[in-house]
Structure formats: structure tokens, C-alpha cells
Amino acid sequence: MKPCLLTLLLTLALVSTGITQAQQPGDWRKLVEQLAEEEMNEAAIENMYEELLQLENNPINLNTATREQLENFPLLSMEDADAIFRFLEKNRPIYTLFELRNVPLLDIKTVEMILPFFYVGETEDKAARPQVSDILKNGRHELQSRFDKTLTQRAGYGEFPDSILERYPNRKYRGEDFYASLRYSFRYRNKVQMGITAEKDAGEPFFKPDYPKGYDHYGFHLIINDIGWLKTVVLGDYRLSFGQGLVLNNDFMISKSWSTGNIARRTLQPKRHFSTAEDGFFRGTAAVAEFRNFAITGFYSNKKIDANLSDDGHITSFKVDGLHRTPLEIGKKRNTREQVAGGNINFRKDRLQIGISGIYYQYNRMYNPTLRDYNFYSLRDFSNFNASIDYSYQLPGLIFAGETSFARNGAVATLNTLQYRFSGNLSFSLLHRHYPISYNAFYAQAFSEGSDVQNERGLYIGTEFRPFPKFSVTAYADFVRFPWLKYNIDTPSNAVDLYLLGTYTFSRQSFLEGRYKYKQKEKNTAWPDEKSRSVLPYATHKFRLRYSRDLRSGWNFRTTADMAHYKEKHFPAENGFMLSQNIGYRGKGSLTGDAYLAWFNADTYEARLYSHERNLLNSFYMPSFYGKGCRLAFSAKYAITDNLSFSVKFGHTRYFNRDTIGSGTELIDGKRRSDLFSYLRWVF
Template structure:
């Protein structure tokens, strides 16, 4: 690569659009997209996007919203939700959403971010009782249809002779080469929610052999905030207790987001409306209100996929794919049962909770013994229990959870969030997860992705130096006292982050982001076959300009560079230049075009696309090698209740003759994808 030329281009691309127009910049979709590069679990992000879209379509009335509803809102931290609830209690009725500027705990950027989710309606001093005629008359219904297809032929869809398939039956997919899903949702305020989803992945058969879609699910939720039976949930749902040490299949906190949202809170059951086929509960849950105590009970029973050896579980299969005979044979081959409870006491600023969960399987969980997995869970059943707490001072929140596993191992996580004003926020978190601690549905703040084999400390801060300049930064250190997959000794990790933003106006801003990570992995010395553990370093730098008015043309220009270095190995580099241009006006049509050029040395220097997706579609591709990406999306609002969205994406590689491997292999250097999304509200 010509490095001087690269960096001259980086500077030019960002400077193309430096002009000032009034409008709105803080789009929550961009905010969530920032998390995607840190959070590898697509199910978690898809669930968050689903919930935010639902709230955007049905915004909350500031004169009626409850404290519980504010605490369920993913974009508010525990302190921000409490501060907003206190403000509304003292100042209702409010007359405009811009009165949010008077909430001390909300920064200007946070207010801009959450504005689409609130409106000012009628003041309701007393919560109206739930009446069936109102549910049927005023309930909102919505049908969503999605279809995705890759136009470029992949190996799994080719025609093979019977003799080849007899020898290699998993070389060909059993189904059609498109993705398809149908979703129906019904809601009445925050009180009643009902939905059904059916879905097939590309390669899975549709209506063959007359079994319908590969995946289906439903949910029903009834909420009565002030009743004895506060919440009843049936079907597919998600839960979160405490800080997530024993149960959390709800949202996960990325490190950059944790700067202001470090403290988690126990959540009532939520719907699982995602097409993800793992990571949720299926059964029933209920929340009983014994003010100031609430009690949550839940039970789940479902068939899950697992990889088996001698009828024992070696690992759980969570990708949800059932395309080849081998994948189909694993579908629903294991029965899982989970039951648990949470008792939560809340009085004024104090919250204390106690939780327990029990798992059982009809097969023995017995991964093939390796040094790194010596302390993994084994057996037919397991349990966890925990105690969690939080206390809110005027500008300080302290929270934590301590949990025990069935083998007696104890894990703990404790955090402090200090918010002296809307201009400054500081978070500190410590976690201690022993190597012998296991929690199958636990999901807490961590570097390694599991609540196991990790000790660490995190410090993050965000500061508004003025109305135009804001800074966000964190540093996280983690120590892994036992070996991991691909790391044959105890190891360390350091993760650093800096984001500086300059706002030219409400519509235009420039940001500079730097990310640093140091980790360790197995490696070979040069000219030596012996294996050792060596550190590697990744540096990422992004410069981005955005001009996003409320109406009219908008632009986003970005230049990114990455550097990867491993000891005794030559350095690797990469960069990406991208440009978004879109238009949204008063008419029925809106559209956006995205183009990028990337040039990276290897997978280690991969970079992520900044393109927008269709509504309710989560896909953020990463690229490495040398190539270009072009995407075009259009949306037509035929009526106020019926819309059709389409997207086409084309990727060309300059450095290869094929794309992908195995059944996903494409012969050639091009890939073309099309997407369609239909939405009907009635």
C-alpha cells in the first residue's frame, strides 16, 4: 500500500462536506451501530434494535409513562431513568418534550438521542384500568414481511450428481436460496403485547416436508403496573436479574456504552420477537407486586440443538441453521428445562434482590476434555444463586451482585457510577469470575465473553467541555488466570477507547475515534515449530463527518485505518473510505446510497461497513482484502400505514477469484444481495 497517498485521501474525504445546516444529528441507529463492532452476539443487538423500533413506533407519553417503563428503556441508565422519573413526578403535567432539558441527569446529547421515543399527551393522574373493549378497539396491529436473497450462486445451491451427494451429502443445502420471515405484532399501550413469528434461513426448506417454516415462536404479555399480578408472560421471553451473573438474556453492555450505562437493573419479562433461535426462554413467567417487594417466577422448557458424541452433549449449537442433513439431524435433539425466581425489594433509593436458577437437560453435558475446558460445566443439571444490590445517592449510584454456582464457586461484580452534572459522567467497575464458576444463562460485563475465568477493572468517563465539544474514553484491564481456547497459559488484556466529537451545529458534527487492544494468543517463533503465547496489538482510528438535518439531503463521510502487530511477525495494515448520501423529505420516497473502498492485509485488519440496513434488519458486514462495496436502499410509504423498502448491495474484490469457503463459496470476485421489507400497520 502507498501509505502517504492513503492518508492524504483520508484527509480529503472528510473535508468534502464541512458545512453547517440546522437539524438533528443524534440518530439512535448510529448509536447502536457503534456497539456492533464491540458486541459479537447478533442476537443481543437484534433484540435491542427490535425493542427500540417498537418504542419509536409507539412513543411513551411523558405525562403517563411509569417508572418501570423508563427503567425498561435501553437508552437510559439506571440513574438517568430514576432522575427522569423523579422529575416527572414533581412536574407533571409537562407541555413539551423539550422540558427534558430541565432534568439534571440528562445531557444535551442524551436528550437529542431519546427525543424520538417520547411525546406529550394527556395527563393521566390515575392509571386507567384495563378493559377488553379498549384493547380490541384501540390495539395496534402490525404485519412485517422480509425477504433476502443472494443473487450470486453459492456452492451449496449447485446441482451435483447423485453419486457425489451419496458420498458427500452435506455438500448441498436442502432448501431454497432465500431468507424469509413473517411477523405479526399486536399491542395496546404498554399493557398488552402479543406476537407471532415464523422464519426460514437461506438454505432451509420451506414447506418441505410439509412442516412449515424452520422456526416459529409466539409471545403474550399482560402488564398491570399497580396490580397484585404485575406481569404475566407466556411463550418466548427474555429476563435479566441483577448485574447478569446468573441470568441475563436481555441486552448486554458494550464497553463504550458502559461509560454512562454501567449499572444494570432487574427487568420484568420482555418479549422475544427476534428471529434468533437461541438465547431465550420458552414457557411462562409472572411478577407479583407485594409493595415494596416484587417476586418473579419463571419456567422454560424447549428443545435445543446440540453437538453430540455417544449421546452426550459436547457443545450447544446456537447458530439456528438447519440446511444440510448434518445440521437437520441436530435440530431439537436435546431438551432443556430452566426454572428460577427473583425477590426484589425497592424502597426509595435502595434496592436489594435475591435470585436463583436451576437448569436440567435430558442428556449429559460432557465436552471433550481439554486443558482449557477442564473447569467447564459437566453433568445433567446445574444451579446458581445470587444477591444483588443498588443504592442511589444524589449524584452517585453503587451496585453489584455476588453469585454462587452449584460447585460452590463464588463470583462478584461491583460498579460505581458518578454523575455530578449533565456534563460529566464517570464509571468504575470491578469483576471477579473464578475459573470454576459456571452460569449457562449468565451474561455480564466482561472481556472474554463469559462469566468465568476473568478478573478485571474498568474505568470510563464522558465529559462535555462545551456545547460543541464532548469527550468519551475508557480503559479496561483483564486477567485470565487459566488458559483459554487458543491461549495455553494465563494471559492479560488491555482495551482502550477514545471518542472526541465537535458539533458545528445541531445537524453537523465531526468525530475522531481511536481504539486500542492488547491481547495474547498461541504463536510460533520464526523458524521454530514450538508454540508459545505472545502478545498482539490492534490500533484502529476513524475520522467521520456527519451532516444530518431533519429533512432533505444528509451525508456521512468516514475514513478508517487499522494497524495490527504481533511480536516477531511483520505488521499488517488496512484502511477504508466510505461515503453515505441520502434524502428524506415530505414525500413518500426516501433513499440512501453507500459506497466504500477497503484495502486490508488480512482478516486481523478487517473493517466494518457503516451502511444502513432496512428496518428490523440487523446486518453489519466486515471486509478484508482489497475491494469495493456499493449499497442502495429505497423506501416508499405508500400510505401512512403501509410501506415497502428494498435494498441492493454489490461487493467486488480485486485480490481474489473466489469468495467464502465450503457451501458458502462463490466462484468469482463479485457478490450481489437484495433485500425487501414490507410493513403494514392496521
């Protein structure tokens, strides 16, 4: 432990504090890292990362940008998108990106964050009616290949006698110990998108005799925009979001701490599904037609999915991890057919928007989860139906938005928000939701504390303000009641979620931030000396202090201190600490890279801490750690040509207080784990 900690402290001491700053735009990747720490769904994080990366590689021309393009942009709130569009309507043509600083109520931080996603081009869109020859000649092709491998031996890849495998066939993975993916995409401006995805996870067979299809997962999408009255036509894999998400949202869901002024959602045009996530998307067709003030969306999906089945063939739960490594996992691969159909009618006039949505889904097997007290009101049928009406109304600085929906059993859920910006330095958000225990909506994903839009009542209050010119504060409080039992909670329960972030900006490239998070919930707890259990409250406190600095030479230094404190009533407290340093280089040469070193000491999993290290382009990896140890990671990108680049990352974790890492087939017999990630990107 001592050499690792001493090395880290020496690195911190060498960080420069007196070199003139460069002026570079903000890094959206830092926000995605923040979301990952909020324990968002991993597939949602990957979808968001991939979409932002695609937008960064294909920026939008501000002189031809439509309201829909701005509203679909994930980093803009409804108010921000509306303000930018109205500014562009009055001031086109604009001549530099920095004219966005003149947009009313748009702060400098947001402007710098979105600069990489836009450019200033010609006012007229000469490609409004492209010819096939223009598309083929001027389109942009992109080929991506990724290869990851854990260098340390894991139990699932060991050698076992045939007698053991006959008795325990799921002790050994059937495939190779590496991850591989291949993706090709084609894009012509904002008119045409097409892509193909192929992927295998580590442990899944790859071109073996019994698995001749090669990769475990394949995907395809084709999107064509602006075909007369048809705004969008989609074939293949896609994602959708209607209203506030009470009926349908398999797009990513922004966490509470992303922005207190960005909690209201809106109906979005269909988006491609190009990530390697094997769950959470539709496969079929969708189309959007526009008639004056109306936009009509219709869609149909038909695909096979993974499910856990009971002895009588009923679905007990859906398998969403996409892993097919052992005979047990392979036996669940695409064993159920899912069909989904639905639509949305959206009316917009001036500042008023009203939408009506509906969705119907069915399975070729009965959904019948094993009966427990907490899931007594869950759906048990072959199909279900949901419908809703949503609304939003915008005034200068003020937004009302909400949605009310119902399920086939008559249960009604509702969510309503109010956002008010007093000035450019103060904003306020209020959100109330009521999700009955009997409301079943499998494709809903809305603002919530739980994982489902069910069994929850809550009131969220958030604010952002600048008490001083260089100091900003983001804070929220969320008070939640769960009226019915939950998994591992045998009584109705409550939750409190508090968040406070203060940022002091020394200059445009140097800042210090302090963050505090508090979450109190309840759970079943077994008493050590009794054969009984009780529902007891527990609380988690998380603290962070971070300093970040960019230098003119291209170097970046980010120093972070994290602490976690977990306390369950009547039991001893559990604590975690992490001290980390990231050093990055983004100079003008062909080679860029990052070095990351962290020391951690966390008593248990409940006090775990996250590694905020830089990852390869188009890959997202943010591990959490508990125990005592250190983490070291190096990443580098080399631009072979302007259009061809190769990236590699090496990560190594060493523990000081354990002899094994992981469990089951992922068990490592030792104190160390090493991983290698590589990525090749060719644009032509």
C-alpha cells in the same frame, strides 16, 4: 480499483458545506451500528434493534410513565431514569417533550436521542382497566414480511451427481437460496402485547415434501400488564435479566463503549422475544407480582434446543446459529430438551434496592464437553444451580451497584461498580469483577472481556467529560487477567482494552468525531520454521475520523475514514484502510433512501474493517471486509400509504485481489457478490 476509488473521491468532493441546518432528533441507529462494530453477539444486536424499533413505533406517554418503564428503557442509565422520574413527579403535567431539557444532569445529546420514544398525552391513564372490546377496537396491528436473496451463486446451491451426494451429503443445502420471515404483532398501549414469528434461513427447506411445517422456526408471545397485584404475566417466548447478570441475563448486553455512565444494570421485567434469533430466549411462562416495596418474579421454560453430541449421546457444546441447511445440521435440530426455572425477589425503598435471585436448569442429556486443559473446570452434569444477591444505592450523582453469586460447586463470582457524576460535564465510572475459573453459569451474561462469566479478573475505569462547550470526550481503560488457560491460549494471560472518542459539535446537526481503540491480548502462535508454538502478545489499533452533516432539505452526508493496524510480536504488521461515504435523504415525500460507497484495502482478517451502511427497517446487516475491493449499497423506502410501506436494498461487493469469496458451502467462484433485501410493513 481506480474507477471505484475515483468515484468515491468525487463524491466526497461534492458534499456541501454551506447549507443551513435542520433541527432533528438524534438517531439511535448510529449507536446500534457502533455496538455491532464492537463484535457483540449478533442475536443480542438483533434483540436490541428490534426492541428499540418497537419502542419507537409505540412511544411512552411521559405524563403516565412509571419508574419501571423508564428503567426498562435501554438508552437510559440508572441515573438518567431516576432523574427523569423525579422530574416528572414534581412537574406533571408537562406540555412538550422539550421540557426534558430541564431534567438535572440530563445532557442535550441524551435528550435528542430519546425524543422519538416518548410523547406528551393526557395525565390520567383512562385505559388503566380496559375492556376486551376496547382492546380489540383500539389495538394496533402490525404485519412484517422480509425476503433476502444472495444473487451470486454459492457452492451449497450447486448441482451435484447423486454419487457425489451419497458420499458427501453435506455439500449441498436442502433448501432454497433465500431468507424469508413473516411476523405479526398486536399491541394495546402498554397493557397487552402479542406476536407470532415465522422464519427460514437461506438454505433451509421451505414447504418441501419432507419438511411440511413450512418455515424452519416459529415463535409466539403474549404479555399482559397490570392485572391487579400481578404486574406482568407472560406466555410463550420471553427474555429476562436479574441484577448485574451474574446469574441470569438473556437480554442484550451493552458494550463497554456504549456509555461509561451506563455500566450498572438492574433487574428488568420480562420482555417479549420477537426477533428471529433462534437461541438466547426462554419459552414457557413468567410472572411478576408486586406487594408494597417488593417485586417477585417467577418463571419456567421448557423447550427443545440444538446441540452437538458425542458418540455416546453427551452434549459437547450447544449449537446456537439456528441454521438447518444440510443433513448434518438438520440432524442436530432440537435434539435436546432444556428446562429452566427460577425467580427473583426485589426490594426497593427510596434509593436502596436489594435483590435475591436463583436459577435451576437441567437437560435430558449429560453436558460433557470433550476434555481439554482449558475446560478442565467446566460443568459436567445433567443440571446446575446458581443464586445471588444484588444491590444498588443511589445518591444525587452517585451510584453503588453490584452482585455476588455462587454456583452449585461453591464457586463465588462478584461484580461491583461505582458511578459518580461531578457535574453535568464530568462523570466517572469504576467497575471491578472477579469470575473464578470454576464458576459455571450458563445463563449469565455480565460485564466481561471474554464470552463467558468465568476465568476473569478485571478493573474498568471510564470517564465522560466536556472540556469545552462543543467538545466531548468518552474514554475508558480495562485491565484484565485470565488466571487459567483459554481456548487457543496455553498459559494464563492478560488483556488491555483502551478507548478514546472525541466529538466536536459544530451545530446540532453537524459534528466531527475521532476515535481510537487499542486492544492487547495473547494467543498461541506457531513458528514458521519450527514444530513448536508459543504464547505471544498481539495488539490491534483502530482509528476513525468521521464527519456527519444534516441539511434542511432532508439530505444527510456522512464521510468516514477507518484504519486498523494489527501486530503480533516477532511477526510483520498487518494493516487495513477504508474510506466510505454515505448519502441519505429523509425528505417530506413518500420516498426516502441512502447510497453508500466504500473502498477498502486490508491485508488480512485480523485487520478487517466494517461497513457502516444504512439498513432496512427491522433488519440489521453490518458486514466486515478484508482484502482489496469496494462496496456499493443502495436502499430505498416508499410509503405507499400512511400505514403501508415497502423497502428494498441492493448491496454489491467487488474484490480486486481474489478469485473466490468465502469457503465451503458458502464459496462464491468469482470476485463479486450481490445481495438483495426487501421488507414490507403494514400497520392497521
